[in-house]
Amino acid sequence: xxxxxxxxxxxxxxxxxxxxxxxxxxxxxxxxxxxxxxxxxxxxxxxxxxxxxxxxxxxxxxxxxxxxxxxxxxxxxxxxxxxxxxxxxxxxxxxxxxxxxxxxxxxxxxxxxxxxxxxxxxxxxxxxxxxxxxxxxxxxxxxxxxxxxxxxxxxxxxxxxxxxxxxxxxxxxxxxxxxxxxxxxxxxxxxxxxxxxxxxxxxxxxxxxxxxxxxxxxxxxxxxxxxxxxxxxxxxxxxxxxx
Amino acid sequence: xxxxxxxxxxxxxxxxxxxxxxxxxxxxxxxxxxxxxxxxxxxxxxxxxxxxxxxxxxxxxxxxxxxxxxxxxxxxxxxxxxxxxxxxxxxxxxxxxxxxxxxxxxxxxxxxxxxxxxxxxxxxxxxxxxxxxxxxxxxxxxxxxxxxxxxxxxxxxxxxxxxxxxxxxxxxxxxxxxxxxxxxxxxxxxxxxxxxxxxxxxxxxxxxxxxxxxxxxxxxxxxxxxxxxxxxxxxxxxxxxxxxxxxxxxxxxxxxxxxxxxxxxxxxxxxxxxxxxxxxxxxxxxxxxxxxxxxxxxxxxxxxxxxxxxxxxxxxxxxxxxxxxxxxxxxxxxxxxxxxxxxxxxxxxxxxxxxxxxxxxx
Amino acid sequence: xxxxxxxxxxxxxxxxxxxxxxxxxxxxxxxxxxxxxxxxxxxxxxxxxxxxxxxxxxxxxxxxxxxxxxxxxxxxxxxxxxxxxxxxxxxxxxxxxxxxxxxxxxxxxxxxxxxxxxxxxxxxxxxxxxxxxxxxxxxxxxxxxxxxxxxxxxxxxxxxxxxxxxxxxxxxxxxxxxxxxxxxxxxxxxxxxxxxxxxxxxxxxxxxxxxxxxxxxxxxxxxxxxxxxxxxxxxxxxxxxxxxxxxxxxxxxxxxxxxxxxxxxxxxxxxxxxxxxxxxxxxxxxxxxxxxx
Numbered sequence: 001x002x003x004x005x006x007x008x009x010x011x012x013x014x015x016x017x018x019x020x021x022x023x024x025x026x027x028x029x030x031x032x033x034x035x036x037x038x039x040x041x042x043x044x045x046x047x048x049x050x051x052x053x054x055x056x057x058x059x060x061x062x063x064x065x066x067x068x069x070x071x072x073x074x075x076x077x078x079x080x081x082x083x084x085x086x087x088x089x090x091x092x093x094x095x096x097x098x099x100x101x102x103x104x105x106x107x108x109x110x111x112x113x114x115x116x117x118x119x120x121x122x123x124x125x126x127x128x129x130x131x132x133x134x135x136x137x138x139x140x141x142x143x144x145x146x147x148x149x150x151x152x153x154x155x156x157x158x159x160x161x162x163x164x165x166x167x168x169x170x171x172x173x174x175x176x177x178x179x180x181x182x183x184x185x186x187x188x189x190x191x192x193x194x195x196x197x198x199x200x201x202x203x204x205x206x207x208x209x210x211x212x213x214x215x216x217x218x219x220x221x222x223x224x225x226x227x228x229x230x231x232x233x234x235x236x237x238x239x240x241x242x243x
Numbered sequence: 244x245x246x247x248x249x250x251x252x253x254x255x256x257x258x259x260x261x262x263x264x265x266x267x268x269x270x271x272x273x274x275x276x277x278x279x280x281x282x283x284x285x286x287x288x289x290x291x292x293x294x295x296x297x298x299x300x301x302x303x304x305x306x307x308x309x310x311x312x313x314x315x316x317x318x319x320x321x322x323x324x325x326x327x328x329x330x331x332x333x334x335x336x337x338x339x340x341x342x343x344x345x346x347x348x349x350x351x352x353x354x355x356x357x358x359x360x361x362x363x364x365x366x367x368x369x370x371x372x373x374x375x376x377x378x379x380x381x382x383x384x385x386x387x388x389x390x391x392x393x394x395x396x397x398x399x400x401x402x403x404x405x406x407x408x409x410x411x412x413x414x415x416x417x418x419x420x421x422x423x424x425x426x427x428x429x430x431x432x433x434x435x436x437x438x439x440x441x442x443x444x445x446x447x448x449x450x451x452x453x454x455x456x457x458x459x460x461x462x463x464x465x466x467x468x469x470x471x472x473x474x475x476x477x478x479x480x481x482x483x484x485x486x487x488x489x490x491x492x493x494x495x496x497x498x499x500x501x502x503x504x505x506x507x508x509x510x511x512x513x514x515x516x517x518x519x520x521x522x523x524x525x526x527x528x529x530x531x532x533x534x535x536x537x538x539x540x541x542x543x544x545x546x547x548x549x550x551x552x553x554x555x556x557x558x559x560x561x562x563x564x565x566x567x568x569x570x571x572x573x574x575x576x577x578x579x580x581x582x583x584x585x586x587x588x589x590x591x592x593x594x595x596x597x598x599x600x601x602x603x604x605x
Numbered sequence: 606x607x608x609x610x611x612x613x614x615x616x617x618x619x620x621x622x623x624x625x626x627x628x629x630x631x632x633x634x635x636x637x638x639x640x641x642x643x644x645x646x647x648x649x650x651x652x653x654x655x656x657x658x659x660x661x662x663x664x665x666x667x668x669x670x671x672x673x674x675x676x677x678x679x680x681x682x683x684x685x686x687x688x689x690x691x692x693x694x695x696x697x698x699x700x701x702x703x704x705x706x707x708x709x710x711x712x713x714x715x716x717x718x719x720x721x722x723x724x725x726x727x728x729x730x731x732x733x734x735x736x737x738x739x740x741x742x743x744x745x746x747x748x749x750x751x752x753x754x755x756x757x758x759x760x761x762x763x764x765x766x767x768x769x770x771x772x773x774x775x776x777x778x779x780x781x782x783x784x785x786x787x788x789x790x791x792x793x794x795x796x797x798x799x800x801x802x803x804x805x806x807x808x809x810x811x812x813x814x815x816x817x818x819x820x821x822x823x824x825x826x827x828x829x830x831x832x833x834x835x836x837x838x839x840x841x842x843x844x845x846x847x848x849x850x851x852x853x854x855x856x857x858x859x860x861x862x863x864x865x866x867x868x869x870x871x872x873x874x875x876x877x878x879x880x881x882x883x884x885x886x887x888x889x890x891x892x893x894x895x896x897x898x
Contacts, residue, residue: 075786087781104786556709
């Protein structure tokens with residue numbers, strides 16, 4: 001059984017359907033890159049998994065049906081979402097942002113586990129420890145993205161959805177971030193579904209690549225596969241327009 | 244009056260200019276029929292009913308002036324009742340103390356309305372949104388206080404009264420009430436015709452750009468503040484006119500006619516009737532006039548006024564939550580959906596699914 | 606000089622009511638984006654509930670506690686029953702909704718309790734303190750202490766507890782909060798409850814001085830709106846300081862500026878607001894708003 005099993009998933013904004021019967025499986029422990037041009041439906045797919053848009057079709061996480069659950073419940077089941085544009089609480093301090101990440105845990109698990117995780121985060125991202133008293137608004141783009149990822153991690157998710165992490169980052173910063181994501185998978189026992197426009201960066205760390213075009217899956221295969229690279233070229237360079 | 248309310252312009256978006264001549268639109272004919280019925284009414288009902296209908300017409304002018312603001316230029320004013328009251332006081336005091344003729348007093352009310360609109364509008368259009376609401380609610384709350392405060396001038400609790408009817412009947416074949424009703428009705432029709440032309444003209448389309456978004460309007464070369472100020476002043480003028488007529492119909496003005504709740508009630512009438520419909524303004528005004536007397540037949544005494552107020556609140560709440568285009572809008576939607584169902588049945592096309600937008604989070 | 610100080614001091618004592626009401630406005634605004642024009646009426650409801658409890662033979666302090674708890678429940682009910690159905694970005698709808706609640710609550714109060722003014726017993730006794738020529742009544746001192754204690758509790762609640770952290774998170778970015786497992790509806794209604802509890806304290810503190818009537822809080826509400834604008838409605842500290850400033854300045858203005866006094870002090874309060882807002886549109890403590898994606 002895969003950790004995430006999606007069948008015939010459709011999503012709509014008002015009357016406009018933007019995802020048309022998407023099928024997708026994500027195996028536990030893998031990194032799956034979700035590629036595609038602007039408007040292909042990558043972000044919508046992530047939001048659909050989180051029930052943040054109108055959806056229909058089947059979506060099962062660790063054997064549980066997500067249909068009819070609220071966004072908050074889906075998060076509590078163990079799906080972390082790093083939204084596009086990071087969604088950090090800019091008025092909060094960095095540490096408050098991290099603590100709010102763990103907020104759904106504190107009610108029934110011990111505080112010490114959260115504290116251990118917080119220390120682990122500060123070890124992984126020393127810059128966050130350095131700035132922990134500052135407001136999140138004062139962070140640079142790369143730091144804010146790290147904060148957003150770290151905040152999601154503190155909820156101890158099994159599946160992490162990351163939406164366009166390289167957006168607005170300098171190339172070097174983006175590369176550094178992707179390398180960290182790869183390391184985080186092992187350290188935090190994660191499964192990662194990564195929606196990203198930057199195919200090169202994503203393919204470097206992903207096990208599998210799924211290519212979306214106009215709300216449909218047009219390719220699904222191992223990331224090292226030549227076919228993947230061809231498909232991406234076809235999509236980005238205009239060959240895939242007729243599909 | 245049971246003809247379906249059809250309006251030529253769908254709500255909520257800027258439409259292309261309607262190229263049909265106005266006399267060919269269903270709305271025009273609805274209006275003609277409505278006016279014809281309204282003209283026939285005075286010969287069918289009692290003078291007391293006519294008095295109430297005259298009040299409805301006067302209040303409708305005030306509500307229509309508010310529609311111009313809320314419905315067509317996107318500004319929510321909570322102080323229209325105060326402007327309405329100022330118009331009433333201006334006209335009554337001009338007659339009582341300056342002994343001006345009625346029609347000149349009406350002009351005086353209009354002038355005062357323009358002045359008030361300009362003075363309030365100048366800061367108001369810059370503020371917009373919540374601050375505009377704040378400014379206007381303060382004005383509405385202070386108006387009765389000021390009336391009591393300067394009671395040497397305003398007559399205080401006793402207010403200002405007219406010695407003789409403002410619109411005495413010129414012929415023996417009509418009673419004063421019949422004549423007065425016809426005069427007020429004429430003024431209402433003129434006001435609505437004027438407003439309808441105003442929002443249909445170029446400025447009306449510029450206004451829909453303003454509602455659609457300030458940036459869009461500015462990039463289309465619309466001077467937003469100037470236009471909003473223009474409309475604020477026009478709206479105040481009409482509110483003052485309506486207030487003056489209302490005072491003439493009643494024959495008196497007293498501070499207790501214009502508490503904060505009255506200003507709010509006008510807003511209720513505008514929203515509930517349908518803030519983008521002139522017929523909605525009349526329906527809303529009818530509610531303002533008749534609901535309290537309906538309520539007093541349910542509970543006697545002081546509580547009845549508050550029962551009416553509670554009904555207003557509930558209806559307004561429902562309008563805000565469920566039907567944001569008011570009674571007139573609901574009627575329009577009903578008419579168009581019936582029309583669509585009939586058309587679809589004829590074409591035997593599968594019905595379009597209703598658009599459901601469910602958002603779990605904001 | 607003594608008279609000037611006395612008037613300023615009295616103004617400060619009145620200002621705490623404005624500050625508490627403004628805080629309630631601020632908490633609701635930050636959470637729901639709504640200017641809750643019915644906050645004054647909610648405070649009146651609280652005062653009437655306390656009064657009814659006293660009439661029923663309950664001692665004054667338990668009566669106040671009951672009123673505060675009932676107000677919090679009422680706030681939750683209003684959010685869950687009405688406010689959550691209005692989309693948060695519709696500024697005009699929210700404004701109209703505020704008016705709706707004002708109208709409805711005012712009607713309900715008038716129907717249940719009538720419009721005749723009633724005396725409300727001071728929970729603080731009737732002694733007077735003289736200090737360096739200044740005069741303070743027990744009602745003033747007690748009112749300030751009670752409001753200050755409430756503010757302290759609120760400040761601790763918002764900044765030191767996870768309850769407050771959740772409230773603030775949902776208020777600031779409901780979408781992100783949902784992705785972290787926070788149910789925004791639940792926490793926004795908690796925010797309404799907190800706001801209404803603070804408003805209830807304002808109501809019972811104001812009632813002995815103003816006399817209990819449905820219109821009791823109209824002027825304090827306008828003053829609180831001025832205070833919220835002055836301090837910046839996005840800042841909890843700002844609205845409280847704004848309330849105190851409005852209280853002191855209107856008391857002094859009402860005494861020394863000819864023609865002012867009584868309800869007309871509201872005019873003065875808004876003149877101050879307009880003067881400040883022209884220089885600093887977001888208020889004294891507010892941050893200039895930026896467009897957030």
